[in-house]
Amino acid sequence: MKVLSLDTSNRQLTVAILDDGQILATETTTVHQKHAEYLLPIIDELMTKVDLTPSDLQRVVVADGPGSYTGIRIATATAKTLAYTLGIELVGVSSLQTLALNIKQEGSLVMPIFDARNNNVFSGLYEIKNGVPENVLEDCHTDFDKWLDRIDIKDKTVYAVGTDAPHFEDALKNKFGDKVIFSDSFDNLPQAARLGLYGQTLSPVEYIHTFVPRYLRLTKAEADWKQNHPGEEVTSYVEKVN
């Protein structure tokens, strides 16, 4: 199975092409955020280098959030449209779990972290079982101190991963002492190749049309509106006029 995998959730852009578990090509950039401009040209370049055309693809695997709203929409819109227009399979993987895929120590815990400013984070807790990170505490948008209060690692080791993880080094060391391990700069990057390897084992989404990013957070306007309109919920706000 030929797989294209991609992640543009944050500052990094990572793309890979795989064939039956073999990595044919991969590229990761970390220094800018020109995802809208660079994503398709990079995909095109890699495809050309491995002598594939779009119609050779059989599955698209995308890190679908959380992350920068624009970043997760670019990856998701690209993956969704590509899967739809080529009539191929689509798989969405949490962007936090994508980072957790870098850790292989069986039985240890992994806490991927995206800094969401003002001491808020997107994070989740995973445990490595049979070589893959299984979700223990669901991905969420939360105040970091409240998040740490929820976590009991018993005597396990917890890997804090992501380029934002060092922002929270003091709080993590306070809470977990020498049980918290910080990753090197390679393991702190999302790797589309790992995303593709993992994504090819999952079952594809059933309805491509309804596939949307996992924002894990309402917009402020909607949150305010909900507070002022308790119980009021409309199933669809969008209507066809033509």
Place this chain on the structure above:
Amino acid sequence: MQPHIIMSFESSCDETSVAIIEDGEKILSNVVATQINSHKRFGGVVPEVASRHHIEQITICVEDAMKQADVSYDDIDAIAVTYGPGLVGALLIGVTAAKTIAWAHNIPLIPVNHISGHILASRFVTKINYPALALVVSGGHTELVLMKEEGDFKIIGETRDDAAGEAYDKVGRVLGINYPAGPKVDAMAAEGKDTFNFPRAMEKEDNFDFSFSGLKSAFLNTTHHADQIHEELDKNDLAASFQSAVVDVLVDKTTRALQEYPVSQLILAGGVAANKGLRSALEEKIDKIDTTELIKVPNKLCGDNAAMIGAAGYVMAKKNVFAGVDLNADPSLEFDLLEDEE
């Protein structure tokens, strides 16, 4: 390469739209999914909410547009997409989807300026004779555009502050009308009389620019003062007075532009072009100039839609304007000013 069948995308604000256009002048399908009911909750378009709705709708619109037009990817010769101006997050969904389909099926991509789409929606009504002038009035734009030849757009006048449509929404809020206020204010104005004599901004100035912030302030001061002294003002008269001031300025500047740049066609385009007050005032004025014909874009093509982007894409393809898959959204894209050229 002159494309026969164009698939086009529009997502610059709160409408997700995909169309299939034949020869730049025949609509095979024009699917528009509007988010208006969502943004009504907030009294205006919330950009992040708009982007979220676009990604929910985009592939559904593609499917519906292709089904209605009964075309396959093999039939599509080019893909046209709005890349600006507009809300950046909203634009990016249309741009991303258009680029992805263009890449997947190896179809040429045409970048389209949203405003040129509003103007060239007139291609669905008639053949355009150049030079032509366009008055574009919408929620985000108020400008006079001179087209010396096909595919050439130069601004000769634009708003210095609010767009006309924005002023309608603000005034509508005071009159207790839910977003979007334009059509309702228009209807109320038809029932009222211009009794308040609001200022006609920049009418006397020797340029083709517009300003609506002074009118908006005058309106707010009048209603605020009445509130304070507990006086009830006639809402229809308020609407009529506001609308006459807007229409007078638009019509006056447009007729003066026609004197300086005589053209055989004046195109009235944009969301506010559906306004009855504006249409009839402009009609009356243009009727008196026998060398100029007024082209009105049909109501259902005045609002944002992808058909107009397909029409504009056809014209840009003639001028050999194509983009690569590195095309990005440009939220502040504008035409050049005519004076920069001279």
